[in-house]
Each structure stands twice: as structure tokens, then as C-alpha cells.
Amino acid sequence: MKILMKGNEAIGEGAIRAGCRYFFGYPITPQSELPAYLAEKFPSIGGVFLQAESEISAINMVYGASCAGVRVMTSSSSPGISLKQEGISYLAAAELPCLIVNVMRGGPGLGTIQPSQSDYFQATKGGGHGDYHLIVLAPHSVQEMVDLTYLAFDLADQYRNPAMILADGILGQMMEAVELKEYASEIPHKNWAVGKSQGRKRNIITSIYIDPKVLEQHNLRLQAKYKIIKAHEERAEEWMKEDAEIIIAAYGTVARIAKSVIKKAREKGIKAGLIRPITLWPFPDKYFQDLGKIKRILTVELSSGQMVEDVRLAVNGRIPVEFYGRMGGMVPSIEEILEQIEKINSQIERVKL
Amino acid sequence: MKKVFERPKSLTDVHFTYCAGCTHGMIHRMVAETIDELKIQDRTIGVSPVGCSVFAYEFFNFDMVAASHGRAPAVATGLKRSLPECIIFTYQGDGDLAAIGTAEIVHAATRGENITVIFVNNAIYGMTGGQMAPTTLIGQKTETTPFGRDARAHGYPIRIAEMLATLEGSSYIVRTSTHNPQNVRKTKLAVKKAFENQLNNKNFNLVEILSTCPSNWGLDSIQSLKWLEENMIPYFPLGEFKNI
Amino acid sequence: MAKITVEQERCKGCGICIAFCPKKVIQLSKNLNPKGFFPAELINEKECTGCAICALMCPDVAIEVYRQEREKK
Numbered sequence: 026m027k028i029l030m031k032g033n034e035a036i037g038e039g040a041i042r043a044g045c046r047y048f049f050g051y052p053i054t055p056q057s058e059l060p061a062y063l064a065e066k067f068p069s070i071g072g073v074f075l076q077a078e079s080e081i082s083a084i085n086m087v088y089g090a091s092c093a094g095v096r097v098m099t100s101s102s103s104p105g106i107s108l109k110q111e112g113i114s115y116l117a118a119a120e121l122p123c124l125i126v127n128v129m130r131g132g133p134g135l136g137t138i139q140p141s142q143s144d145y146f147q148a149t150k151g152g153g154h155g156d157y158h159l160i161v162l163a164p165h166s167v168q169e170m171v172d173l174t175y176l177a178f179d180l181a182d183q184y185r186n187p188a189m190i191l192a193d194g195i196l197g198q199m200m201e202a203v204e205l206k207e208y209a210s211e212i213p214h215k216n217w218a219v220g221k222s223q224g225r226k227r228n229i230i231t232s233i234y235i236d237p238k239v240l241e242q243h244n245l246r247l248q249a250k251y252k253i254i255k256a257h258e259e260r261a262e263e264w265m266k267e268d269a270e271i272i273i274a275a276y277g278t279v280a281r282i283a284k285s286v287i288k289k290a291r292e293k294g295i296k297a298g299l300i301r302p303i304t305l306w307p308f309p310d311k312y313f314q315d316l317g318k319i320k321r322i323l324t325v326e327l328s329s330g331q332m333v334e335d336v337r338l339a340v341n342g343r344i345p346v347e348f349y350g351r352m353g354g355m356v357p358s359i360e361e362i363l364e365q366i367e368k369i370n371s372q373i374e375r376v377k378l
Numbered sequence: 379m380k381k382v383f384e385r386p387k388s389l390t391d392v393h394f395t396y397c398a399g400c401t402h403g404m405i406h407r408m409v410a411e412t413i414d415e416l417k418i419q420d421r422t423i424g425v426s427p428v429g430c431s432v433f434a435y436e437f438f439n440f441d442m443v444a445a446s447h448g449r450a451p452a453v454a455t456g457l458k459r460s461l462p463e464c465i466i467f468t469y470q471g472d473g474d475l476a477a478i479g480t481a482e483i484v485h486a487a488t489r490g491e492n493i494t495v496i497f498v499n500n501a502i503y504g505m506t507g508g509q510m511a512p513t514t515l516i517g518q519k520t521e522t523t524p525f526g527r528d529a530r531a532h533g534y535p536i537r538i539a540e541m542l543a544t545l546e547g548s549s550y551i552v553r554t555s556t557h558n559p560q561n562v563r564k565t566k567l568a569v570k571k572a573f574e575n576q577l578n579n580k581n582f583n584l585v586e587i588l589s590t591c592p593s594n595w596g597l598d599s600i601q602s603l604k605w606l607e608e609n610m611i612p613y614f615p616l617g618e619f620k621n622i
Numbered sequence: 623m624a625k626i627t628v629e630q631e632r633c634k635g636c637g638i639c640i641a642f643c644p645k646k647v648i649q650l651s652k653n654l655n656p657k658g659f660f661p662a663e664l665i666n667e668k669e670c671t672g673c674a675i676c677a678l679m680c681p682d683v684a685i686e687v688y689r690q691e692r693e694k695k
Contacts, residue, residue, distance in 0.1 A: 047456075047459065047460055049456065073457070073459045074459070075450065075459065077485070078481050078482070078484075078485035081449065081452075081481075081482075082452040082455075082481065082482055082485065083450070083452075085445065085446065085449035085452035085453050085456065085482070086452050086453070086455050086456035086457060086459070087456060088443075088445070088446075088450065088452075088453050089425075089443065089453035089454060089455060089456020089457040089458075089459075089460070090456035090457070090459065090460040091456070092423075092443045092453070092456070092457060093456070093457055093460040095458070095460045097460070111446055112449070112479060114447065115446050119444075149561070211569075219423045219441035219443055219457070219461075220421075220441065220461050220464060221421050221463070221464065222419060222420045222421070222440060222441050223420045227439065227440055227441050227442070228441050229435050229441070229442045229443075230442070230443045230444065230446075231426075231442075231443070231444035232444065233432060233433075233444060251566075324468055346551045363614075379623060379625065379688035379689060379690050379691075380623065380688060380689060380690075380691045381686060381687070381688055382672060382674060382687050382688065382689045383674045383677040383685070383687035384686050385683050385686075385688060386683075389683060393631070393632055393657075393682070394681070394682055394683075396681065396682075397634075397636060397638040398634035398659065398681075399634070399636035399637070399638060399681060399683055401681055402681070403680070403681035403682050403683060404678075404679065404680070404681050406683070407683045521658075558642070558679075559675045559678050559679060560644060562678055562679060563678070592636075598637070599636040599637055599638050599641075599681075600637060600638065600641045603638070
């Protein structure tokens with residue numbers, strides 16, 4: 026059975042179904058429906074909803090709850106996520122699982138409350154200090170707001186690593202029919218967590234390793250973990266890729282628009298297709314390996330061009346990778362992107378029969 | 379002969395890394411003794427700060443979590459909310475608690491977070507080499523106030539205990555000192571009460587303990603205790619500011 | 623009858639125990655410990671009352687105190 030839900034609320038419902046009972050956050054548009062949903066639902070199911078005095082405090086409350094071994098989350102939007110970066114670096118360093126939701130809005134600075142994808146670098150390349158990665162998942166529908174919330178909690182626990190849902194203002198605010206699938210995974214026992222310590226050695230959770238030799242070993246261990254995540258967790262959707270000559274690479278909201286563009290392009294005889302990264306970190310390189318008949322890739326983003334760098338790294342110069350983007354909360358129209366596709370199509374040299 | 383004084387079980391065997399004469403160690407002992415006496419070692423979680431006591435997790439013999447600078451009360455909040463049956467305390471210095479972590483301590487107190495806070499005030503940043511702290515006294519020379527703290531340039535030292543006592547959510551707010559045996563005994567009683575209150579679910583509890591920093595004050599151990607008594611206590615009066 | 627023991631390796635020779643000892647029966651050793659400090663030591667066991675003020679004030683928790691148990695009458 027499907028029900029109609031707002032994207033932000035769908036994350037909240039997904040979190041509840043995945044066993045999350047702890048939320049610490051601070052208000053910011055355009056993610057406000059998510060905390061409001063949990064504030065209403067948590068009391069009757071024994072959950073803890075706490076509105077902190079700042080994003081900095083909220084992420085550190087997440088750190089504390091994660092140390093206790095419970096499923097915990099926070100959500101915010103771009104400027105608030107910037108404030109959380111210190112805490113996120115500590116969470117990654119101490120290998121603490123949690124879910125961080127970023128419903129992106131236009132920046133830099135206070136920017137706008139309109140949708141954007143300009144936090145891609147921050148989410149996938151670090152954001153805070155030090156060598157670390159989050160597991161970053163990019164939903165493109167309200168359905169995926171639920172499904173990827175399940176997955177984010179599972180991957181966070183499996184790899185002892187913070188996970189992020191990187192959505193945008195459109196996905197957060199829009200309503201769609203969703204099927205609330207049964208959450209089937211089992212939450213693992215966390216023998217590293219602090220708590221009642223009878224009958225075991227004491228547990229210490231820290232990220233300080235003052236001896237450089239030891240800190241390098243800690244870093245090498247983290248990098249080895251990231252390598253395993255990269256090898257196992259790359260995810261993307263391929264859509265009309267099989268015979269495509271031009272591929273649009275886009276995630277989240279833009280991927281939805283891209284599908285409409287591709288339909289129109291095909292009506293005009295242009296063989297277009299889509300690769301939609303679902304995991305932004307690890308970036309789904311393997312989906313860009315077998316290029317087949319693909320001659321050009323157009324990366325479209327709500328930014329000045331961030332994910333396009335990863336697309337170019339994956340393609341590694343084999344074919345040209347173009348970019349088109351809008352910024353500051355502006356969203357490109359179908360026609361706008363179609364124009365880009367037509368321009369690229371006209372540039373492709375074809376063997377004349 | 380019977381042993382009448384020994385290291386508490388809640389301390390590990392690791393040698394403290396504090397400078398000679400620094401009173402952090404006395405305070406560690408009093409916290410550890412309290413936990414032994416209350417028989418809560420197997421359900422206590424300490425939150426260590428950033429500063430001289432950053433390695434407190436090496437010295438306390440129970441579960442420990444290391445927080446980022448100033449955020450220990452937020453980390454403790456996350457711990458206590460998810461482990462209400464455990465005893466959660468933070469151990470923080472004046473830079474950590476009264477400068478970078480001011481928002482966290484004020485809001486943990488005003489929420490009435492059921493935790494215990496051990497606040498060590500020695501009027502200087504020790505770990506980073508003796509810079510001005512929020513509690514540095516007017517006229518006190520530090521690395522960053524080489525001509526003495528001037529209120530017009532650097533503002534006034536902050537009285538945390540008095541401030542937090544005004545908040546509805548705080549239950550027990552007290553300032554004690556370590557400069558002589560009588561005051562060390564009073565400190566121990568205060569620390570114990572601050573933990574007992576948590577066991578009795580009495581909101582937010584903080585013990586501000588005046589402490590020394592011989593290395594960065596440029597004094598020997600004994601001179602430091604005297605300097606504390608003569609200079610800090612007049613500005614930071616001892617006593618209970620709240621006990622409900 | 624009472625005495626104290628100072629864990630020589632742990633002591634940093636800060637002298638606080640010496641300053642507060644009411645019987646003045648503690649002094650700094652003439653021998654350096656592995657940390658490079660002159661640790662405190664009990665010099666007159668006869669005079670020590672086991673009051674434990676030294677242990678109470680010791681910042682390194684390096685002192686243990688022993689006392690003769692009182693005979694029950």
C-alpha cells in the first residue's frame with residue numbers, strides 16, 4: 026500500500042522503522058518537517074527528541090548517543106551542516122555510526138532557502154579536518170528518502186562510519202506516494218560501545234593519538250576500511266543507457282529533470298541516457314567504466330560543477346565530459362538542458378554513410 | 379598495620395602526566411574515590427575534555443569518551459539520554475568549559491541535564507602553554523596578556539558557578555578549592571554530593587574547583603597554593619551557590 | 623604506630639606533602655627517581671601519626687598510609 030508523504034517526513038518515518046530512537050537537531054529551513062515529524066512521533070514510542078542550542082551541540086549529542094551504541098541521527102541544511110563539520114570529523118575519526126541528513130540549500134554564506142547541490146564537495150571530500158569519508162547517499166524520490174534511510178543506518182553500523190543523506194530542498198518539500206517497506210535488517214550488537222561495563226574490559230572512545238606512528242596506523246586502518254566500502258558499496262541507477270550516445274550524469278532532483286530531458290531528446294532522435302549516482306561517496310566509478318557507444322557525458326548539477334570532477338576522474342579522459350549547472354537556488358528547465366544535449370549532439374562527429 | 383589510605387580502584391595504574399604540584403591529580407583522586415564509595419564504577423562513563431586533562435581517559439578506570447573542545451556537556455547529554463541508568467560526568471578545565479564551551483555548559487544546565495560536571499578553574503590555559511583564560515584575573519600576566527589582563531582590552535573574568543546557579547535547571551552549584559587540607563576535604567564532600575544528586579535524579583550538578591598551575595604561573599607548588607588562596611578566592615568566593 | 627609509603631617512581635617531588643605534614647617527618651630523597659625528580663620519603667616513622675594529610679594533598683596519589691589498629695577493649 027502506498028501513502029502520500031512529504032520527503033522530509035519520509036526520512037523521519039524511515040528512521041523510526043529502522044530503529045532510530047534518538048534525534049538531536051537545530052531548526053533550519055528547508056528540513057524543518059523532519060524534526061517536527063520526529064518530535065510528534067517519538068514520545069509515544071520511547072524515543073528521545075532534543076532540540077539543541079546549536080548545530081554544534083546537536084552533532085556532539087549525536088556523538089554521545091552513538092558512543093552508547095544506539096541508532097541516532099541529526100538533520101540540517103547547508104549552513105547548519107557547515108557548523109557540524111567539527112563533530113563529523115570526530116565521529117569519523119572515532120568510527121561512530123550515525124545518520125546525518127543534509128537537505129541542501131543555496132550558498133555560500135546564508136545564501137537562500139531554495140534547493141541546491143553545492144555541498145557535494147563538503148559531503149564527499151571531507152568537509153571537516155583530516156583524511157576521512159562519510160558514506161553519502163543521494164535519494165531522488167520520496168520513496169528513496171525512506172529506502173536510503175534504511176540503507177544509511179545499515180551501512181553506518183556495518184562499517185562503523187557516519188552516513189549522510191544528501192538531499193535538497195525540492196526532495197525535502199515535495200510529496201509523493203511511497204511504499205513503507207518492512208525494515209528487515211537486524212541492528213548489530215556493538216561491543217565497542219560504552220555503558221554498563223560489568224564483565225568486560227572498559228571501553229574508551231577517542232580520536233586522539235598523540236604519537237604520530239600510532240596516528241598513521243589509525244589513518245591506514247581508516248583508509249583500508251574506506252577501500253572496502255568503495256569495493257562493495259558503489260551504487261547508481263542506469264536509465265536508457267544501453268544504446269545511448271550521450272549520457273547525462275546527475276543525482277537527486279536534477280536526475281528527475283534529466284529523465285524528462287532524455288525522453289524529449291529521444292523523441293528528437295537523440296540517443297540519450299542517464300547514469301544517476303546513488304552513492305556519492307563512494308562515487309560509482311564502475312558505472313562509468315564500460316562506456317559502450319557513449320560519446321559524450323553531460324553532467325548537470327545545481328552547482329558550479331562539483332560532481333563533474335568525479336565523473337571526469339571516472340572517465341579519465343576517454344571521452345569529453347561537459348558540464349551544465351545552475352546556482353543560488355535556481356533549477357534548470359527541461360528545455361534548458363535539452364538545448365545543451367542538442368548542442369552536444371551536433372558536435373559529435375559521426376561516420377557519414 | 380592496616381592500610382588506611384590507598385589509590386582508589388577507579389584510577390588506573392598509569393602515572394599522571396600533569397606537572398609536579400598541579401592539583402588536577404588531587405581532583406582525579408577525589409572523583410575516583412567517590413565512584414568507588416558509591417559503588418558505581420561499572421556504570422560510570424566519564425567525558426574527557428581538551429586541555430591538560432585530555433588524557434583523563436588514561437587515568438580513570440571505567441568507560442570513557444573523549445569529547446572535542448568545549449563540547450563535553452553536549453556529549454554527556456547524548457550519553458545520559460541514551461543510557462539513563464548510567465552515571466555520566468564531564469571533567470573540564472576553564473578554557474574548555476568557560477570559553478569555547480560556554481553555550482554547551484549553559485544549555486546543559488538550563489535543560490536540567492541529569493549529569494555531574496567537574497569544572498577545574500586554574501585561571502589559565504595550561505596545555506597550550508599559559509595563555510589568558512576566561513577566568514584569568516585582572517592584572518594577571520599570561521602569554522597573551524604579557525602586561526597583565528586589562529579589563530578594557532580583554533574583559534573581565536567570568537564567574538561560572540554564580541551564573542549557572544541562576545538557571546532553573548541547575549540543582550547543585552558549588553565552588554571549592556584545593557589549596558589546603560580543609561578545603562580539599564570540602565571539595566571531596568562536594569564532589570560526592572554532585573554524584574549522589576545524579577543518582578537521585580536531581581537535574582544538573584557542577585563543582586567548580588579552584589586549582590593551580592605552577593608551570594604557567596611561574597611559581598613552585600607551595601607558592602601556587604598560596605597564590606590561589608590570596609588571589610583567586612577573593613574574586614571567586616567559595617561556597618554553595620545552589621543546593622536544592 | 624603509623625607510617626606512609628611513597629611510590630618512588632610516581633612521585634614528582636612537588637613537596638606539598640612535606641609542607642603540610644604536621645609532624646615534619648617527610649623530606650625529599652637525595653636520590654633521583656627514573657622521572658628525574660627527587661621523590662618524597664618518610665624520615666621518622668616513630669613520629670608519623672598516620673593522619674594522612676600528605677596523602678590527601680598528594681597530586682599524584684603516590685602515598686599510602688598505614689596505622690596500627692586500635693585494640694578493642
